Amino acid sequence: MTEPAACASPKKQTINQDQFTLSLQTACLMQQNQMLERQNAMLRDLMERVETVGDRLWHMERCLTTPPIDQAGMRKRVAKKRRPAHMQSVARTRSDK
Incomplete structure (x- = not known):
């Protein structure tokens, strides 16, 4: 107990x-x-x-x-660069004839 x-x-x-x-x-x-x-x-x-x-x-x-990508401006710049190159190419081919 x-x-x-x-x-x-x-x-x-x-x-x-x-x-x-x-x-x-x-x-x-x-x-x-x-x-x-x-x-x-x-x-x-x-x-x-x-x-x-x-x-x-x-x-x-x-x-x-x-800066945001300005696609329209980018296209214009590329076109401007392409145009003188194209014109030089055309001028060369004309002078060759």
């Missing part, structure tokens, strides 16, 4: 109190660990979002600093 708590020896009461305190501290540490794991997951998610926003900003900045 077990002794009632009031009749237990002081040494046994101290051991029981220590075990109770230890179990409370263990429960608190487990809760803190779970909370820290959740915070870690939230911070990882936040960092991924920050990286995504950074990538988008980098692409936007790159688009803004890169």
Whole structure:
């Protein structure tokens, strides 16, 4: 038969109190660990979002600093370069005759 708590020896009461305190501290540490794991997951998610926003900003900045391609102007420049070459070719063939 077990002794009632009031009749237990002081040494046994101290051991029981220590075990109770230890179990409370263990429960608190487990809760803190779970909370820290959740915070870690939230911070990882936040960092991924920050990286995504950074990538988008980098692409936007790159688009803004890169001059747009003027396709119509490009065609005109190519045609201007081609025309003198064509005229020189025609002039050569006429002078050969």
